[in-house]
Amino acid sequence: MYPKLKLAGSFRFSCFVILEEENIRQFKQRKKKKKIWDGIRGLLRLCSLAFVLFVGLASISLPGALGWSKEGHMMTCRIAQNLLGPEAANAVENLLPHNLNGDLSALCVWPDQIRHWYKYRWTSPLHFIDTPDNACTFDYSRDCVKDACVDGAIQNFTSQLLHYRDGTADRRYNLTEALLFLSHFMGDIHQVYIYIYIYIYGQFQCLHVLSFFHHNSTSFFLFLQPMHAGFTSDKGGNTVDLRWFRHKSNLHHVWDREIILTAL
Secondary structure, eight states, X not given: OOOOEEEOSOOTTOOEEEEEHHHHHHHHHSSOHHHHHHHHHHHHHHHHHHXXXXXXXXXXXXXXXXXXXXXXXXXXXXXXXXXXXXXXXXXXXXXXXXXXXXXXXXXXXHHHHHTTSGGGGGGGGGGOEEEOTTOOSOOHHHHSGGGOSHHHHHHHHHHHHTTTTSSOHHHHHHHHHHHHHHHHHHHHHTOEEEEEEEEESSOXXXXXXXXXXXXXTEEEXXXXXXXXXXXXXXXXXXXXXXXXXXXXXXXXXXXXXXXXXXXX
């Protein structure tokens, strides 16, 4: 488990500065900390600008969007459907219930709604990938045993949909489910959160770093972390406690919903 984490600063459209408590105590004792914090603020401004642009574009794509947890999935499905060629668009429309008038986004949240039902309980681990803490790599044979992860699910449902023209009405029903799962999981696997990690007296091993700088023995790393493909202990940021303005939350929920709600 991660040590208890704190949110440093309060930014309306912010990336999070996550500081380990022990490192905070060491950090405050260091001299010239003003220069270091100026560097952090510079990274935050870049990160904040990128996120504001994303929220703005997303809001234009789907007017009235309220957040990523529900509306975010609807948004990704609507954008994807608009990019389909005629043949694929026709196949999607044929697989959807007639009362939806071909609107894939209306059912993009369905996999989240049924994941705890007894019949679909087997789908729950398909929403994410857990990797060993600090491994910073994904090994399919190690992290997706029996294909029970989001990567395995995407491959499985893609393979099923490639045989769209084959089979009976029962098979077509299964393909409808395959379409809904694939559409949802593609949204899951591309959802990320961003934070700045401060590392003192050591070397950071992860490779997915967007930007970094060093000051004496202290290193600062700005990196993307997929919310549904991360370290086992943090459970996609759900164990990383922080405060969002006046209430308690966690890193996953803030990036999943609250940033967009605040931005809008």
